[in-house]
Amino acid sequence: MEKLPYDVLEIILSRLPSKSLLRFKSVCKSWNATISGERFVGIHLQQSRQSSGNQDIFFWREKRGFKYESQVRVTEIPQHIQTKMRLEQLEHEQKLDPSVLCYCDGLALRRYGKLLHNQYVLCNLSTGTHVEFYCPYDEILYNSHQTVYAICYDPSINDYKVIIIDYKRYAVYYCRAMRWSEMRETPDEFLGGGLLIGKSVSLNGYLFFILKNEEDDCFGIKIFGFDSVNEKFKRFPEPTYVKRRGVFMYMTCVGGYLYLCFDNSRCQMIKVEGGGEKEEELVWFDFNGRPPNSERVECDMASTVQEDVNILSFRRIYRIKTGY
Amino acid sequence: MAAETGTPTTLTLKSNDDELFSVAESAAILSVTIRNMVEDGCAGGVIPLDNVDGKTLASVITYMNGISAIPADEEKKKSYRDKFLSDKDFETLADMVLAANYLNMSCLMDAVSAKIAQVMEKKSVGWVRRKFGIENDYTPEEEAAVKEEHKWTFEGVETDDDN
Numbered sequence: 001m002e003k004l005p006y007d008v009l010e011i012i013l014s015r016l017p018s019k020s021l022l023r024f025k026s027v028c029k030s031w032n033a034t035i036s037g038e039r040f041v042g043i044h045l046q047q048s049r050q051s052s053g054n055q056d057i058f059f060w061r062e063k064r065g066f067k068y069e070s071q072v073r074v075t076e077i078p079q080h081i082q083t084k085m086r087l088e089q090l091e092h093e094q095k096l097d098p099s100v101l102c103y104c105d106g107l108a109l110r111r112y113g114k115l116l117h118n119q120y121v122l123c124n125l126s127t128g129t130h131v132e133f134y135c136p137y138d139e140i141l142y143n144s145h146q147t148v149y150a151i152c153y154d155p156s157i158n159d160y161k162v163i164i165i166d167y168k169r170y171a172v173y174y175c176r177a178m179r180w181s182e183m184r185e186t187p188d189e190f191l192g193g194g195l196l197i198g199k200s201v202s203l204n205g206y207l208f209f210i211l212k213n214e215e216d217d218c219f220g221i222k223i224f225g226f227d228s229v230n231e232k233f234k235r236f237p238e239p240t241y242v243k244r245r246g247v248f249m250y251m252t253c254v255g256g257y258l259y260l261c262f263d264n265s266r267c268q269m270i271k272v273e274g275g276g277e278k279e280e281e282l283v284w285f286d287f288n289g290r291p292p293n294s295e296r297v298e299c300d301m302a303s304t305v306q307e308d309v310n311i312l313s314f315r316r317i318y319r320i321k322t323g324y
Numbered sequence: 325m326a327a328e329t330g331t332p333t334t335l336t337l338k339s340n341d342d343e344l345f346s347v348a349e350s351a352a353i354l355s356v357t358i359r360n361m362v363e364d365g366c367a368g369g370v371i372p373l374d375n376v377d378g379k380t381l382a383s384v385i386t387y388m389n390g391i392s393a394i395p396a397d398e399e400k401k402k403s404y405r406d407k408f409l410s411d412k413d414f415e416t417l418a419d420m421v422l423a424a425n426y427l428n429m430s431c432l433m434d435a436v437s438a439k440i441a442q443v444m445e446k447k448s449v450g451w452v453r454r455k456f457g458i459e460n461d462y463t464p465e466e467e468a469a470v471k472e473e474h475k476w477t478f479e480g481v482e483t484d485d486d487n
Contacts, residue, residue: 026462
């Protein structure tokens with residue numbers, strides 16, 4: 001066969017899932033260099049964002065417990081899902097806290113146990129590689145129910161940012177530059193003893209998180225967005241559904257919509273694509289069932305299946321690049 | 325458009341092995357390369373396509389005619405593309421991706437490269453080297469090290485059947 005020109009080969013490779021790409025690094029040195037190259041990583045990320053199929057799937061086990069703990073765990077995989085990732089090795093080697101603080105594009109933010117709460121580990125779930133960094137700001141709270149952790153991609157600087165937010169302060173870590181922003185104040189609305197719940201989710205440089213207030217025996221929640229390019233907060237309208245019992249809920253971003261799931265069958269969605277929607281277009285819709293691409297996977301250990309255990313499997317992309 | 329005047333303009337395309345093909349201009353201009361030639365007035369006689377052989381060009385023309393007969397309905401176009409590519413083997417797909425690239429036909433390029441990726445996804449490293457004509461330039465030690473680094477990606481790989 002005629003040799004494919006480099007640009008054509010690049011187009012074909014950009015459509016492969018990361019599992020195949022990592023395997024094909026063994027084909028020859030030039031494929032390895034291409035697949036690991038900065039340029040290709042960017043093209044692949046963009047391609048994966050646009051495409052709905054052929055993406056890696058990570059399993060997330062969300063468990064309602066004392067705290068809102070969660071674990072990444074590989075579990076029994078439904079027939080139609082073929083790719084899985086491995087994390088056991090990393091967990092054993094690194095003695096990390098089992099919680100995953102937040103995730104984005106196949107990156108997961110974790111940390112060491114309590115004594116080292118400011119020592120963060122950013123794991124690339126596809127490659128099994130990780131980088132560590134330290135947060136110098138002791139003032140920012142670190143309990144999982146008082147703090148929002150987020151990773152999001154800022155296309156304007158082609159970098160991931162890790163954002164740590166509590167009621168009063170927040171700071172941004174620039175992954176590629178390996179530096180922290182100064183510590184900044186959060187909007188006044190964050191004050192008043194709210195509870196930050198669940199994990200943040202991010203989409204195209206925007207991230208979303210939930211702030212809860214206790215009002216008249218029921219839980220009022222506020223949804224905030226954070227524009228990672230301009231580093232500004234934005235308040236979203238309150239969901240029209242009020243959950244009276246329990247605070248377990250999670251969010252996911254799929255196909256330009258933010259889904260706020262109250263349990264396994266009820267959720268509301270709002271359009272967030274692009275992040276710059278006009279005020280009047282920001283309306284919550286009811287949605288029956290679970291959001292697309294998230295599914296409840298029955299635990300392989302039947303005894304542990306409980307109503308409040310969700311296993312979210314989500315098709316998300318990855319970074320091939322070692323070091324992220 | 326010429327097609328609407330009642331006398332559709334026909335272009336003659338010539339492959340690099342000197343086969344001639346007639347195709348309606350309205351279908352042929354799906355290729356930006358051909359469209360530019362038409363717009364520049366270079367399409368009076370025969371359009372030589374030096375990088376495409378007759379067998380591949382025949383296939384591309386089938387696609388041009390098929391897809392341009394479908395009205396603006398993305399779903400239908402997609403299902404036509406899927407069907408069109410479903411029985412093509414790897415070598416044919418590789419020829420088509422080169423042709424689509426040369427002819428600058430983005431919709432065919434997208435579809436064929438996605439199809440090739442789909443065929444490759446679960447294949448072994450050896451299969452890829454054979455099909456792409458790539459020589460392994462690793463030493464055995466280097467190759468073992470690269471494979472060891474991403475061991476899990478070698479699970480669930482199809483056994484080579486070379487088809």
